[in-house]
Amino acid sequence: MPLTLTGLLIYYYFAGLELTYSWARMGTLLGKAVEIETDGLSEVASKDSEVYTPGLRELADAASDPGKREYWEGRLAELRGLFAPISDREFTLFRLKMTCCASDAVPVKVRIFAPEGIGKFNLERGKGVSVVGQVQFRKAKDRDEYVPIIVTRNVKRVELGNEIFDRGS
Secondary structure, eight states, X not given: OHHHHHHHHHHHHHHTOOOSOOHHHHHHHHOSOOOBOXXXXXXXXXXXXXXXXXXXXXXXXXXXXXXXXXXXXXXXXXXXXXXXXXXXXXXXXXXXXXXXXXXXXEEEEEEEEOTTOSGGGOOOXXXXXXXXXXXXXXXXXXXXXXXXXXXXXXXXXXXXXXXXXXXXX
């Protein structure tokens, strides 16, 4: 078995193939972006100047808990994930939540708003991004749920490697 896998990997290497998710698969996993209320979207009062590093799952879970929303609202956070554009000023930052193996991965998403537009950052769909910005929660239109968002202060491209998977519980 190890020799077969080694041979397959060597073949993939010389054929120029990659063992990665295709963007078509990632796009299917992400689905359509939920519409959110964006009235008055700007920075809210900051709680402090420290930059926190929550996990994407932590912010996604906080969206459904009023106490956690209160804690995170207005704090600065740095997140790293994969880039999926939504519009010229908005994108989703996501990782794949893996319970057992890559085939059961589902996206863990956080919305990012770049008031100055995302074009200047030269980002590639499905590639790694680091974002520093203010955490906010916005109500989804026609739903009784909140969506975690980050209003950007700094965005840059990064190499994530195997960090595309969120193995947290």
